[in-house]
Amino acid sequence: MWDKLLDRFLKGMMVADRLSLTYPDGSTRDYGPDTGATAHLEISDAATLRSIILNPDLGLGEGYMDGKIIPRNCTLDDVLTIIVRNRFKGTIPPWMLMANRARFHMRRFIQNNAPTASRKNVAHHYDISDDLYRLFLDQDMQYSCAYFVHDDMSLEEAQIAKKAHIAGKLCLEPGMHVLDIGCGWGGMALTLARDYGCRVTGITLSKNQLATAKHRAKAEGLSDQIEFRLQDYRHTEGTFDRIVSVGMLEHVGVPNFGTYFNRVAELLDPDGVALIHTIGRSAPPMTHSSWINKYIFPGGYVPSLSELAPAMEQSGLWQMDIEVWRLHYAKTIRHWRDRFDAHLDEISATYDDRFVRMFRYYLTVCIMAFEQQMQGVYHLQLAHKRDAVPLTRDYLYDAATPAAASIMHERRQA
Incomplete structure (x- = not known):
């Protein structure tokens, strides 16, 4: 039964590339035209066929994690490129469309993300082990999209450029008090304190990140300029000259967008500037990945700009600038996966094969999202006053940390 349903599904979906599939009984069937890209998958048991039919996104990811779905004579990139590229081009069976619509309408319940749930969700991913993240992130442990001013930049250079670009948009002056919402392991806060002379309050819900951030600030002699807190943005009080939030809005959830932007408005000084860096969709809203939600980012969601705009508008803040980064995150994650x-050998000594396959699948499917889907990164620059920043973007390309300016100078001279 399940093989017949999957056969019907793939016949309708595969319209641009060729996918060969070996079924548990050993038979192999080809789907799609004999043109474009090709890939070959083997599925080893009937239970995996059933899982794919009931929830393709979850079934495919779990099948790969469990070693029940195996690419043959091709890479995981080849397989996922073909699947992602064809999933919206072909015909999807009615029962899958109905299930997808149901999951879409359930997102307000799945992403409720009350403070207690938010802390639990963050711990699921970020409190695994700092040692794991140190193996594949840059030296500053930036776990967000880097900014590749030049194609041949190293990951370290691109992350420095990212921080410099954000700092430029904040229009910083020494002594300003900056709130860093979702401060991670403290890299942005350290940069703003060390290179720009700011006071920084960094908040996170991850105990591991908090401990590492505090240790780093102490090691650099910046503890008097930086305060790190284990705190939800909804519980933060005070007024700040600048607010920065990098890679945190994806954890807020659809029901809380209004609360998030209202809190930014309340915490931001009347003359202040905020910069929100977030993954976003340049297309209508869609159902979040069931697999990502279960195994990687519970409660997470990649918003479309159409979902964020009403919340920004109702906050009363001016949208000073909205910049879109295309493919920068795909390049970033390819660096991460190469390092992973x-x-x-080191990772496998600590984690089992299923975890390793899970994490590698996560990195690969995220690459595909940025390379094959309408997904990028938004920079939302917000302020109370329409003249809080210069009227053109020209000022940005003179604003850089000494380290970033040195890199840019060397590149121009090469």
Whole structure:
């Protein structure tokens, strides 16, 4: 039964590329035209066929994690590129469309993300182990999209450029008090304190990140300029000259967008500037990945700009600038995956094969999202006053940390 349903599904979906599938009984069937890209998958048991039919996104991810779905004579990139590229081009069976619509309408319940749930969700991913993240992130442990001013930049250079670009948009002056919402391991806060002379309050819901951030601030002699807190943005009080939030809005959830932007408005000084860096969709809203929600980012969601705009408008803040980064995150994650693969022996000594396959699948499917889907990164620059920043973007390309300016100078001279 399940093989017949999957056969019907793939016949309708595959319209641009060729996918060969070996079923549990050993038979192989080809789907799609004999043109475009090709890939070959083997599925080893009937239970996996059933899972794919009931929830393709979850079934495919779990099948790969469990070693029940195996790419043959091709890479995981090849397989996921074909699947992602064809999933919206072909015909999807009615029962899958109905299930997808149901999951879409359930997102307000799934993403409720009350403070207690938010802390639990963050711990699920960020409190695994700092040692794991150190193996594949840059030296500053920036776990967000880097900014590749030049294609051949190293990951370290691109992350420095990212921080410099954000700092430029904040229009910083020494002594300003900056709130860093979702401060991670403290890299942005350290940069703003060290290179721009700011006071920084960084908040996170991750105990691991908090401990590492505090340790780093102490090691650099910046504890008097930086305060890190284990705190929800909804519980933060005070007024700040500047607010920065990098890679945190994706954890807020649809029901809380209004609360989030209202809190930014309340915490931001009347003359202040905020910069929100978030993954976003340049297309209508869609159902979040069931697999990502279960195994990687519970309660997470990639918003479309159409979902964020009403909340920004109702906050009363001016939208000073909205910039879209295309493909920068795909390049970033490819660097991460290369480093992850380079340390497989170390990672496998600590984690089992299923975890390793899960994490590698996560990195790969995220690459595909940025390379094959309408997904990018938004920079939302907000303020209470329409003249809080210069009227053109020209000022941005003179604003850089000494380190970033040195990199840019060397590149121009090469």
